Amino acid sequence: MRTAFLFLTVFIILVLSNPFKAIAQHTVSDFLLTAFEDRNTSHFDAQRAFLKPRNYRYPILEEVELRMGNDEQTYEDLQYALRLRPGNPWRIRRNNAFFNATRKELELQKRREYKENLMMRYELALEYFLNRELAAMVEESLDIISRKANIMEENLQSELFDGKDYSEAKLDQVEAIEKLEESLVELNRIKAEIELILDTGDLNWINFSLIQVETIEELAADIATQSNPSVELDLISQRAEVARQEGRVEKADFDIGYAQLEYFPFTNRKSNYGFSVGVTLPIFKDNKPQIAERKLDELELEGEFEFEQHRDSINKIREYQHLKNLIAQHRLMLKKVDELNLKAMQNNLANSEDFDPLTILDLQEGIAKLDEVILKSRFRVLSQFVDFLYTYDALAKSPLTNYLSEDLMLIE
Numbered sequence: 001m002r003t004a005f006l007f008l009t010v011f012i013i014l015v016l017s018n019p020f021k022a023i024a025q026h027t028v029s030d031f032l033l034t035a036f037e038d039r040n041t042s043h044f045d046a047q048r049a050f051l052k053p054r055n056y057r058y059p060i061l062e063e064v065e066l067r068m069g070n071d072e073q074t075y076e077d078l079q080y081a082l083r084l085r086p087g088n089p090w091r092i093r094r095n096n097a098f099f100n101a102t103r104k105e106l107e108l109q110k111r112r113e114y115k116e117n118l119m120m121r122y123e124l125a126l127e128y129f130l131n132r133e134l135a136a137m138v139e140e141s142l143d144i145i146s147r148k149a150n151i152m153e154e155n156l157q158s159e160l161f162d163g164k165d166y167s168e169a170k171l172d173q174v175e176a177i178e179k180l181e182e183s184l185v186e187l188n189r190i191k192a193e194i195e196l197i198l199d200t201g202d203l204n205w206i207n208f209s210l211i212q213v214e215t216i217e218e219l220a221a222d223i224a225t226q227s228n229p230s231v232e233l234d235l236i237s238q239r240a241e242v243a244r245q246e247g248r249v250e251k252a253d254f255d256i257g258y259a260q261l262e263y264f265p266f267t268n269r270k271s272n273y274g275f276s277v278g279v280t281l282p283i284f285k286d287n288k289p290q291i292a293e294r295k296l297d298e299l300e301l302e303g304e305f306e307f308e309q310h311r312d313s314i315n316k317i318r319e320y321q322h323l324k325n326l327i328a329q330h331r332l333m334l335k336k337v338d339e340l341n342l343k344a345m346q347n348n349l350a351n352s353e354d355f356d357p358l359t360i361l362d363l364q365e366g367i368a369k370l371d372e373v374i375l376k377s378r379f380r381v382l383s384q385f386v387d388f389l390y391t392y393d394a395l396a397k398s399p400l401t402n403y404l405s406e407d408l409m410l411i412e
Contacts (some may be wrong), residue, residue, distance in 0.1 A: 016266035026198045029166050029402045029411045033199055035117035042151045044110040048103055056099045058092045067296050081262040091252035105242050108235040118395045122386045128190045130379045135183040141368045142176040148361045209406035216385045217327050223392050224320045226267040228313055240301035247294035254282040319391045323384045
């Protein structure tokens with residue numbers, strides 16, 4: 001009992017002294033979720049927070065003016081006036097609409113940044129898994145080549161020894177070592193970048209299962225039937241709306257007139273008070289260049305929207321077709337590898353009477369090369385699948401999904 005109690009006490013102390021390492025496990029979904037915490041989106045929040053009505057709304061009264069007059073230059077002719085110039089209600093309303101449109105534009109810019117952040121993390125995760133698998137395969141190939149060279153070294157005096165084959169095996173070792181070193185350098189670089197984003201030094205994605213090609217095919221077919229506009233198109237459309245609202249504000253930029261209260265304290269009239277109003281007719285405008293400039297911006301953005309809309313539809317067709325072609329190519333490669341049936345051939349040779357270990361190792365080396373070909377083919381499909389999701393604007397759609405996971409888990 002004392003031993004168990006001591007063990008439990010030590011464990012609790014270790015957990016409390018470093019709870020992050022003891023509890024936190026940074027999954028692939030956690031890594032993807034950091035796209036929404038990136039610092040490159042903070043300025044959008046600051047801008048949206050600033051755009052409150054009190055910071056941009058035109059005042060109801062634009063001008064309050066106190067006047068004093070004296071036509072006869074006598075004390076009895078003294079008169080006072082209070083002139084009020086109200087704000088243009090059309091300009092007030094249109095200015096509010098302009099800044100509401102600006103807020104929506106900022107929100108779309110933020111969504112686009114989220115999309116770019118997610119894409120970057122998907123690409124990093126795929127590069128990590130690819131280089132991890134490649135490094136393991138290169139290490140396996142190096143082990144096979146080293147075993148071949150060792151067998152030859154142990155049989156230097158044999159009549160079957162071939163110096164050319166031995167030198168080729170040693171050169172293959174050199175090539176495999178070089179390839180392994182390159183794979184490990186690239187793997188460590190990507191791992192360090194992921195750990196920097198996650199703010200951890202203990203990346204552990206060993207048990208993560210990548211999505212299967214069959215699932216990719218089914219999911220892509222479903223997404224391709226949807227015709228939702230991308231966030232880039234929404235942003236261009238909203239920018240055109242901002243330009244239109246800004247033009248409407250310019251058109252309403254004129255004074256509507258004034259109202260004036262008058263006071264004549266020393267005149268012999270029935271009333272010492274008076275009232276006058278003035279109405280401004282906006283016949284002549286001095287801001288026509290600004291109005292024309294806003295209209296040109298609107299027309300330019302409308303033309304850009306039509307062009308991007310056409311290009312978006314073409315890109316979707318191209319990306320989906322390319323994905324289907326890569327899936328078909330991957331299946332063709334699997335079929336060809338199955339037809340070779342090198343593993344069955346290896347087993348038959350291993351069970352034969354004239355067993356030749358070098359031949360067996362040659363077959364194992366060939367199988368390892370084919371496994372690498374299949375691996376690269378599969379990751380080409382995965383990479384194109386991510387490009388497809390990006391083009392169809394599915395990466396950041398709700399509910400947020402980890403499209404790399406085998407079971408398409410939701411990101412929370």
